[in-house]
Every structure is written in C-alpha cells, then in structure tokens.
Amino acid sequence: MRLLPLWLLLSACAPVADGTEAWEAGDPAGAVEQWSSVEGRPSAAVHYNLGIAAYRAGDRPLALAHWRAARRIAPRAGDVVHNLAHARGELKGVSAPVPEPTSWMEFATPVELGGLGALLLALASLGLLRSARREEGGLVPLLGLAAVGLVLGVSGVQGANAPGVLVLTRDAVLRDAPDATGRERGSLGAGSELYVEAAAGPWVRVWDGAERRGWVPADSGLVAGPVDVGQARRVGVADAAVPERTGPPEPTDEPG
C-alpha cells in the first residue's frame, strides 16, 4: 500500500519510457503506438517524442505542431527549442514563425505565472487578515504585494486563454473572407506558423504577425495550444506519423 504512489508514478511515466525504449530498439511503429496510447492531454514529453517521429517520417509541419505544443507546456526545454529551430531551417517558402502571444510565455507557462500570482495574492491576503485581527497598520506593502500578485495572476489567465498557434499541415490560400469565393490574399506554405484570431464555421482567421492576415480553412492545420478555436483541431496523440525505420540509435536526452 505504501508503494502505491510510486506505482502510480511509474504507470504515468510508462508510455514515454516504453515508447522511447522501442524507438531505440529500432521499432518506430511500436514507439509511436506507446506514445499515442495516452488518454487525456498529452504531456510535453509525448508531444516532443511524437514530433520526432513525425520529423523522421518526413512530416515537418506535423513535427512543428507537436513541438510547438510541447513548448507551450515546457517552454524552458532546450531540446524542443533546438528541434524547432532545426525543422524551421529546413522549410522553404514559409514566413517567419510567430512567437508566443506574449514574451513571458517564452520562459514560463500561464499556470506557472498565474500560480505565482495566486501565491503572492494569498500571502497578501494572510497579511491583511493578520492586520485586521491585530488592528495593525502597514497596509501599503501588503496592498502592493496584492497588486503584483493580481497583475501576474491576470497575465496568467490571459495567457491561458490566448488562442494557440495554427501550424499549417498543407499549403493554403489566404482569403479576405471566410468563404471559398473570398478574394485571394496570397498563399501560405505547409509549416507556416500563424496566430489564430477568430473562427467562423469551417474557417479560421490567421495572422502571420506582420502584414498578412486572412482566412484559411480550419482543416488546413493543427492548433498548438490549449484552447479550441472553432473547428480547428488541436494537435493530439491521434496526429501521429510513423517513420519507416529509426536508423541508428540516437542519444537520449533528459527533458531540459
């Protein structure tokens, strides 16, 4: 009974470990099957590993989608940043990838920031309770702490609700209206990473972070983010690609 937490932890980690073992043994299909067996929201490790499988299968856009999703969950993981940069460098004819919606999301997750805000707010609350009980003064530092906590918390909430990034899995035509008869504003290559701004039926409005903004079909890409946008699908374990063979074993890195 005392070993139950350990057993639960090992079970929770098993798909990642078993899949990687199969991968290193030259069984990519078995590895992808293990990584895809996850029920619920896949972790950064699963997204990262499925991205590698997609990359090896030659599906660069799918690999990018998985790695961007991994980055949202584990923004400080160096391996993810490295592989993203590597894959982006191989894509031709796509515009510069959009960064995360806010700069702090490059190094912290919304939950981390929001959690820190909540912690500061709780500390300030306790201090205020104590002041109220003892009828002490000195409210200004506590109110300042509460304000900082509130700002961080609200930033975290905003980040958590920020629309994800759409990674195009096929070439798409950018239109000025959510309709196939809309005027063409240009084309976007598979692998383009774009902000998702709005949705209208089977269309989503995207923005390349610079000049180009318009509508593309929702099924032309996968959203790498925690929030659903219209009919655009979030990248998940169902989006997997199996390479023919893995080749020589690759060095195994720890999550960074």
Add this chain to the structure above:
Amino acid sequence: MVARLLLTWLLMLAVPAFAAPGFVMTTNQLVVGESSTFELQVTGGKPLSVPRVEHSDGVEIEYLGSSPVTIRQGGRLLQMYRFQFKMTALEPGEHAIGPATVEYADGHDEQSIVHTLTVGTDKDALLSNFEADVAYMPEEAWEGQVVLYRYRLRSRARPSRTRWIEPEHQGLVAPRDGDRPRREYAVEDAEGMIWIDETYIPYIITGTGDLSLQSAILQVWWTVERVDPIGLFDRTRNETYHLGPAPLTAKALPPAPDAFSGLVGDFVLRGSFDKRAIKVGESATWELSLMGNGALDGFAFPKPEGKGFRVYDGTLASDAAVRDGKYIAKNVAQLSVVATKAGKVRIPPMEIVVFSPSKGDYVTLRAEGTTLEVAPGAGGETEVESFAPDVDETIAEAAEAPDIRGPWARGLATTVWLGPGLPWMLMLAGAPGVGALGLIAGRRVKRWSEARAKPREVVIDPEARLRHLPEDRHHRLAEIDAALREALALHRGVEVAALDRGTALSELDGELAEQARAAAAALDRARFADGPSEGLAERVSVVVSRLLKEAA
C-alpha cells in the same frame, strides 16, 4: 506631447555620438518662405566665437543664441556648447547647410559635415488650415525594390491627437529590418507655425502592375476648449478624413543573369583585409560591407572558392532604418580566410549582381580580393583540414549537431491543464484579503462615524479670550464683554447663554462686587456711549481672575 518628449530624449541620447561639431536638424524639407530651426553641437572644447555656417544662397541662416550644457559621455562629464540657428528657405532646390567651422580657444579649428536641405515650391498645398496626404515614395518602382509609404499631416492648428488607419497593402511586404519613424515638428512661415506629423513605413514590392491604394483614413482630434494646462481633460472634436489615392506602379524585373543575388536597390560594396601575410592554418579577416536603399533580408555574402584557402562565415551584423525619408540597409560580415598552403595565395574579388532601380538594369558590385603571402605553419607545410572561427560554444555545439535531438526517455505521459482553474485560484487567494480589507474599512468607517457623532466639548476660558483680543475697537470690546460674561457664568455655575449679567453682578459681594460693577459699567459706556476704553481690558482681567479664583 509624449512624442515630442520622446524625440527630445532621443536627441539627447544622440548627442554623445558627436565628437566633432554636429548638426541636429528639425527638418530637412521646407517650402519657399518657411523657416525652421537647427542646432550645432560642439563638444571638442570651448569655441572662441559663434561658429561660421556656410550655406547656399537659397537659404538664409540666422543665429539665435547658444547655451552650454554638461553631458556624460563614456563615464566622463563633458561640456557641450549648443548653438541655435534659424534657417529660412528662399529658393526651391537642394541647398547645402554647412560645413560649420568652429574655432577653439587653443587655436585649432574643426569643421562639421554638410547637411542638405530640400526646398519645395508647393506653397499652395496649405491654402486651408489643414492638409494631409499619403504617398508611396517613389510612385514608380521595380519588383523587389523598397518603397516608403508616407502619411503626413500639415496643420496651422496643432491637433490634440491623430490616428492613422493604414489600409492593407497589396503586393507589398514589410522588410524584416526597418522601423516606422514618426516625426513631429514645426516649421514657420510668414503666416505663423505649421505643425507637421509624418510617418514613413518601408515595404518591399512583391507584386507587379498597379498596386495603388485607394484610401487611407485619418482621425484627428482638435481641441475645442482648453480645460487644464496640460490638456488632459480638454474638450476635443473628432473628425475623420479619407485620404488618397496613393499611386504605385511596380514594374517586373527584366530577365535576370544567373549570378543575380536577388537584391534590388542601389548598393555600395566595400571590402578590406586586416592582414596580407599569414601562416598556414592562420586566418585573415575580410571585412565586407554592403549598404544601400534596398532590403537585405536574409542576404549572406557568397564564399569565394579557390586553391590554397578556405573561407568561413564570421560575425555578421545587419541593420536597416529610415533616415531623413530614405530607407538605408547595411550588412557587414567578417569572413575568415584561412590559408591551407604556403606561397602566394590569390583571393578572388567578391562580386554581387544586383538590380539597380536608378539604372534600370543589373549591375555587378565588386570588392577587390588580395594576394596573401602565406608562410609555412609551425608544423611545416601541411594542409589544413578544417577550421572554425571563434564562436559561441552553444552555437558551435548546435552547428556540430548532425541532427535533431533524440526522444525523451522520462517524463509524465499526460498533463493536467490547470488553465481554466486559474481564475478560481486567484479568487480563492484574494477572497480573504478582500474580506480583511472590508473589515478594516468597516472599522475605520465606524470610528469615523463615532468621532463625528460625539458632541464637541466647548472650552470656556475667559482669560485666554482676554489674551487674544483683536485690534478693532468694536470687536475688542465685544470680546472683553464676552470674557466677563463667561467668568460670571463660571462663578455662578450656569451656562453662558443662560446668564443674566445684571443679576449676576448684583449678587456679588464685597470688594469684588464693586470692582466688577465698575468694570461692567465702564465697559458698557465704552461699547454703547463711545466712552474711553483705555485700561479696560486690564480692569476686566483683574475681575475675571478673581471670579475664576472664587469659582475654583
């Protein structure tokens, strides 16, 4: 206002960049009859006299004054002398302002660079009090060329606020480098000041044909009524203007030669070697700079190949900006040329084929190579197999990494997304604090209410009243009377308002009664029969003291 402060701050930041005398111009464009100001900043020492500014006949220069300021440069404090001048445009054309010659106290002199002022003739453009326009510069360009989209407002009255709504540009993309400089400044003509607010946005042409924009929208807030000195709460009137069209025609490039680099613009290529004699295995640095009015996004210098040397990428810096209405991009690279065998090694010239919009044709830019004298290396004459310049270790590691990084063997398979719970966490964390604040506020309100409800204690102190008598006779006598009444009331143990002075005086006994009645009578004569008032306060004071003493 904010933009003006920012501009001033930027100018202040720019100040230390000038070691020799330097101009700081308010504008480089005027129309005939307009005036503007400029400043000459001198940091090389104390000038003997006002600097002499050469200028064309088409411009009139007037010295306005000077002011010394102390600036910090590289950790040292320096004295800067700022000479203000006014320039008035007399004739249309391009006019040189400068060089300015500064004579210093130690006998030497220095000259500034020459600034160019463009004077136009579109005087009628501002017939009304307001004029705004949008334009591409130039209006006819080539595919791949950088054009500037300019929107400009010229107004006799200074707008409170402006907002430009830029239309969507078809067939244009923004270059990776290049800001959107917005300038606010004022020029002056015979009819007064003209406020100018202009912004330049660089775009690369990606399409061909007619790329004209039909309209842009300008919203202007005019001040109707000034409410406060800094304009925070002024009443304003908002007006919307549709501007345009902005014509632009893009021509397709002629068939390109094989070596075309993809660059479109008028560029200058320069190169230099840091040394010409090296040993096998050593490197010489070939610094190359490419500068021009075209976009250099993603450009990399080609690496020449030949016998006896190898060329490796070195440090690279690229930058682009809009300066004085012109887009200028610059790319500087330091290539490492490594000798791989001894003897004379010929490095071929660097050649880059670009399309020149001003010539309408492809041109080949050339930076001469050199001949390196290569001596045998320390270990004799050996072939060098590989070489990498000193680079950041992480970059080197990434460069050496043959592939993507491998899968993770550890980690949880699922993650719990707590995002939707964040607002609840915040509410839970903040709720006790809000409650405590409410409690504290409630207590404070209660205390305040109680303090207000408590009846105010009226302090009766006739002696204090007598110590602070007013100068005015009428009020002075009234105060003395009040002091006497208060003393009598305290003596009798009744409220002042309920006191009958006559009864109180008649009920006194002995010497005090006589003193009090006499003082009261003298007081009444002084107050109501214009009798003498000298010494009255002292008499009443004595009576009051005795009354209080008895009352105690």
